Amino acid sequence: MSENGTLRRGRPGYDRQGILDVAVAAFNQYGYDATSMGVLAERLGLSKSAIYHHFASKDEMLDHALDDALSGLERVVDETDAAGGRAADRLDRVLRGAVHVLVAQLPEVTLLLRVRGNTDVERRALERRRAFDKRVTALVEEAQHEGSLRTDIDARVVSRLAFGMINSIVEWYRPGGRENADRLADDVIAIALDGLRMPTSNRIEDFSV
Amino acid sequence: MSENGTLRRGRPGYDRQGILDVAVAAFNQYGYDATSMGVLAERLGLSKSAIYHHFASKDEMLDHALDDALSGLERVVDETDAAGGRAADRLDRVLRGAVHVLVAQLPEVTLLLRVRGNTDVERRALERRRAFDKRVTALVEEAQHEGSLRTDIDARVVSRLAFGMINSIVEWYRPGGRENADRLADDVIAIALDGLRMPTSNRIEDFSV
Incomplete structure (x- = not known):
C-alpha cells in the first residue's frame, strides 16, 4: 500500500488531494471501471461518506x-x-x-x-x-x-x-x-x-x- | 468479421484462427478480464462447447x-x-x-x-x-x-x-x-x-x- 496509507490512516489523514492521489493510483492499478467506491474507502481507511464529503462521485x-x-x-x-x-x-x-x-x-x-x-x-x-x-x-x-x-x-x-x-x-x-x-x-x-x-x-x- | 469467418466450419463457420481473431478483438475492446467465454460465444454465434472444441480456456x-x-x-x-x-x-x-x-x-x-x-x-x-x-x-x-x-x-x-x-x-x-x-x-x-x-x-x- 502507499506510504500515505501507513502515515495517515485512521480518521485524521486525507485531504482532498490525498484522496485523489490514492484514487488515481487505484484507477491505474485496477482500471477505472474495476475500482469501486468501496475499494477506495477500504484503501483509504475512510467511510464512503467521508469520501463523498470531498467528491460527489468517482x-x-x-x-x-x-x-x-x-x-x-x-x-x-x-x-x-x-x-x-x-x-x-x-x-x-x-x-x-x-x-x-x-x-x-x-x-x-x-x-x-x-x-x-x-x-x-x-x-x-x-x-x-x-x-x-x-x-x-x-x-x-x-x-x-x-x-x-x-x-x-x-x-x-x-x-x-x-x-x-x-x-x-x-x-x-x-x-x-x-x-x-x-x-x-x-x-x-x-x-x-x-x-x-x-x-x-x-x-x-x-x-x- | 474476418474473411476466414465466412469460409469455414459448423455454424456460420469459424475455424480456430477465426475464433481467435474475434476473441482478440473482444479482449482489446473490453479488456481480457472483462471478456467472459459467454460473451465470446455470443459474439461468435457459437456454443461455449464449440469454442472449447478449439481452445481449452480463455x-x-x-x-x-x-x-x-x-x-x-x-x-x-x-x-x-x-x-x-x-x-x-x-x-x-x-x-x-x-x-x-x-x-x-x-x-x-x-x-x-x-x-x-x-x-x-x-x-x-x-x-x-x-x-x-x-x-x-x-x-x-x-x-x-x-x-x-x-x-x-x-x-x-x-x-x-x-x-x-x-x-x-x-x-x-x-x-x-x-x-x-x-x-x-x-x-x-x-x-x-x-x-x-x-x-x-x-x-x-x-x-x-
Missing part, C-alpha cells in the same frame, strides 16, 4: 485527475505561444515541457493515456487531448514552412510519433531512477530533432565511448 | 495471440542477426521489421502491449518481451561502439524511446489509411536515425514544401 475524481494532466500540457503550449520565437524553438520547448509534465504528474498522465472515451468525462478529456495534438501539429507545420524541419514526413505523423515516444515514458519511468526529467527531455529532443546517427556515420573505425 | 487463446505477436518480433531479430552486417544497418532492419509486424498483426501486438503480468501466461509474455528488448539494447550498444550511433544517450533509453515511438502506432494506425507500413517504417527510421531538423537548420528564408 466520475468527479476522474475529471479532476484528467484535468490536472491536461491543464499541465495545455499550459506548456500556452506559455510557449506567449513567449514567441521560431517555430522550431517553440516545438523544442513544447516537447521538453511535455516530458516535464509527464514526470511531474506521472499518475495523472498515465490515467489520461488510458482513457478510451467510455463516459462523458472521458470524451471531454479526449476532446482536449485532440485539441492539444492539433496545436502541436500546427507548430510542426509552421516549423516545416519556416524551413527548420524536414518536410518529407506528414506533420500529423511527426507529432504522433514524437508524442508516442514521450508518452511511452510512463511505461517505464520511475521517480528517483537514474534518469531525471531534464536528462530525459534532452534525450527525447536529441532523438526527435537530431536523430541517433553520428554526423559522419559511414566509418566503422573509431570507437568513441 | 488463457489458451491469450497465449496463442501473444505468441503470434512475440514470434513475429523475435523472427525479425533472428533474421537480422543471421543476415549480419553493420550494427547500425541491423538496427535499421529491426526497427523497420517491427513496424511491419505491428501493422500486419495490429490486434495481437495491441494485446501484447496491454499485458500487465497478472497471470502466468502474461508473465511469460512479459519475459519474452524483456528478452526482445535486451537484444535490441545490445544492438544499439554495438552500433554505438562501432561509431555509427551517438553515445551520449544510454542504450536502454534509446531502445525504449525508439520502441515507444513504434508501439504508439497501435494507438492511431488503421489499416487502409493514408500511411502504409513501408511509409510508416520510413518515417520512423527517418526520425529515429536522422531526426526532424533540416541539415542546415538555422535559416528561415526558404519555404520548401
Whole structure:
C-alpha cells in the first residue's frame, strides 16, 4: 500500500488531494471501471461518506485527475505561444515541457493515456487531448514552412510519433531512477530533432565511448 | 468479421484462427478480464462447447495471440542477426521489421502491449518481451561502439524511446489509411536515425514544401 496509507490512516489523514492521489493510483492499478467506491474507502481507511464529503462521485475524481494532466500540457503550449520565437524553438520547448509534465504528474498522465472515451468525462478529456495534438501539429507545420524541419514526413505523423515516444515514458519511468526529467527531455529532443546517427556515420573505425 | 469467418466450419463457420481473431478483438475492446467465454460465444454465434472444441480456456487463446505477436518480433531479430552486417544497418532492419509486424498483426501486438503480468501466461509474455528488448539494447550498444550511433544517450533509453515511438502506432494506425507500413517504417527510421531538423537548420528564408 502507499506510504500515505501507513502515515495517515485512521480518521485524521486525507485531504482532498490525498484522496485523489490514492484514487488515481487505484484507477491505474485496477482500471477505472474495476475500482469501486468501496475499494477506495477500504484503501483509504475512510467511510464512503467521508469520501463523498470531498467528491460527489468517482466520475468527479476522474475529471479532476484528467484535468490536472491536461491543464499541465495545455499550459506548456500556452506559455510557449506567449513567449514567441521560431517555430522550431517553440516545438523544442513544447516537447521538453511535455516530458516535464509527464514526470511531474506521472499518475495523472498515465490515467489520461488510458482513457478510451467510455463516459462523458472521458470524451471531454479526449476532446482536449485532440485539441492539444492539433496545436502541436500546427507548430510542426509552421516549423516545416519556416524551413527548420524536414518536410518529407506528414506533420500529423511527426507529432504522433514524437508524442508516442514521450508518452511511452510512463511505461517505464520511475521517480528517483537514474534518469531525471531534464536528462530525459534532452534525450527525447536529441532523438526527435537530431536523430541517433553520428554526423559522419559511414566509418566503422573509431570507437568513441 | 474476418474473411476466414465466412469460409469455414459448423455454424456460420469459424475455424480456430477465426475464433481467435474475434476473441482478440473482444479482449482489446473490453479488456481480457472483462471478456467472459459467454460473451465470446455470443459474439461468435457459437456454443461455449464449440469454442472449447478449439481452445481449452480463455488463457489458451491469450497465449496463442501473444505468441503470434512475440514470434513475429523475435523472427525479425533472428533474421537480422543471421543476415549480419553493420550494427547500425541491423538496427535499421529491426526497427523497420517491427513496424511491419505491428501493422500486419495490429490486434495481437495491441494485446501484447496491454499485458500487465497478472497471470502466468502474461508473465511469460512479459519475459519474452524483456528478452526482445535486451537484444535490441545490445544492438544499439554495438552500433554505438562501432561509431555509427551517438553515445551520449544510454542504450536502454534509446531502445525504449525508439520502441515507444513504434508501439504508439497501435494507438492511431488503421489499416487502409493514408500511411502504409513501408511509409510508416520510413518515417520512423527517418526520425529515429536522422531526426526532424533540416541539415542546415538555422535559416528561415526558404519555404520548401
